[in-house]
Amino acid sequence: MSVEHAGAAAPHDHGRAPGARHATGYDDATRARLTADAQEIVARYPQARSALLPMLHLVQSEDGYVSPRGIAFCASVLGISTAEVSAVATFYTQYKRHPNGTYTVGVCTNTLCAVMGGDAIWEELSEHLGIGHDETTPDGAITLERVECNAACDYAPVVMVNWEFFDNQTPASAVDVVDRLAAGEAVAPTRGASSVCTFKEMSRVLAGFPDGRADEGVGAGEPTVRGTRLARERGWTAPSYDAAERAAATATATHGVPAAGEEQSSADRPVTAPADVSPAGEQRKQKSDDAKES
Numbered sequence: 001m002s003v004e005h006a007g008a009a010a011p012h013d014h015g016r017a018p019g020a021r022h023a024t025g026y027d028d029a030t031r032a033r034l035t036a037d038a039q040e041i042v043a044r045y046p047q048a049r050s051a052l053l054p055m056l057h058l059v060q061s062e063d064g065y066v067s068p069r070g071i072a073f074c075a076s077v078l079g080i081s082t083a084e085v086s087a088v089a090t091f092y093t094q095y096k097r098h099p100n101g102t103y104t105v106g107v108c109t110n111t112l113c114a115v116m117g118g119d120a121i122w123e124e125l126s127e128h129l130g131i132g133h134d135e136t137t138p139d140g141a142i143t144l145e146r147v148e149c150n151a152a153c154d155y156a157p158v159v160m161v162n163w164e165f166f167d168n169q170t171p172a173s174a175v176d177v178v179d180r181l182a183a184g185e186a187v188a189p190t191r192g193a194s195s196v197c198t199f200k201e202m203s204r205v206l207a208g209f210p211d212g213r214a215d216e217g218v219g220a221g222e223p224t225v226r227g228t229r230l231a232r233e234r235g236w237t238a239p240s241y242d243a244a245e246r247a248a249a250t251a252t253a254t255h256g257v258p259a260a261g262e263e264q265s266s267a268d269r270p271v272t273a274p275a276d277v278s279p280a281g282e283q284r285k286q287k288s289d290d291a292k293e294s
């Protein structure tokens, strides 16, 4: 029996010898610590299953990837199946299905970064490290990835290390970064925090446990704010959009349906129309009505 199945079948395993490993694979002390963290995460949501995304980051902060025992732990805590946990974990690229390196080095090869040199950086790093996309160096230091736009196009080409920015990179500067990371040196990104943390440390932050460094360094640098600064200097403003126009537009768009967050909004009002279930249901009803009228 796999640990996933063992964990799902016996989430509350009592009567084990002291120090014995739990059915999900975590020893008692680790499981107790993770359970305390999980309870804190789950308490943030009205339904336990809504806590799955940060729970998966919590698992990665412990195991360095979404492990089988981590999947079983999530399922057990949240009262869902291991299949449901796996379905989510395999959908998002931030969740790793095999042990990740200490540092995820993501080279942006989306359009702008690619033409500004991202493709050349990728080729250089892949050859230098001897690994391809989503592969890890034998020493476990670096996992290399192609990544999509990181909303830092004004600093293209961009490399991310555990989601910290390395702006305006070149093949040579990117090789220097990975060599220093692999050598265990402290490496500072070009913006943001004063140093790069490990994949496990980053995962704990993504699980919702701040490390207190969110405000370190510069977030939006000169290229990002240049447009705003020019607009202020030259007195440029966006066209006005007064409250009456906004209210009229909202009323037209919603046809009297309560706005999100208001009483009887879609979050809690009873189902009254096919569209409440799915747009496809509404389309089927419309076709049916049309057929009756013809």
Ligand code: FES
Pocket (backbone or CB within 6 Å): 108, 109, 110, 111, 112, 113, 114, 148, 149, 150, 151, 152, 153, 156, 157, 158
């Ligand atoms: S295209 Fe690379 S950050 Fe946007």
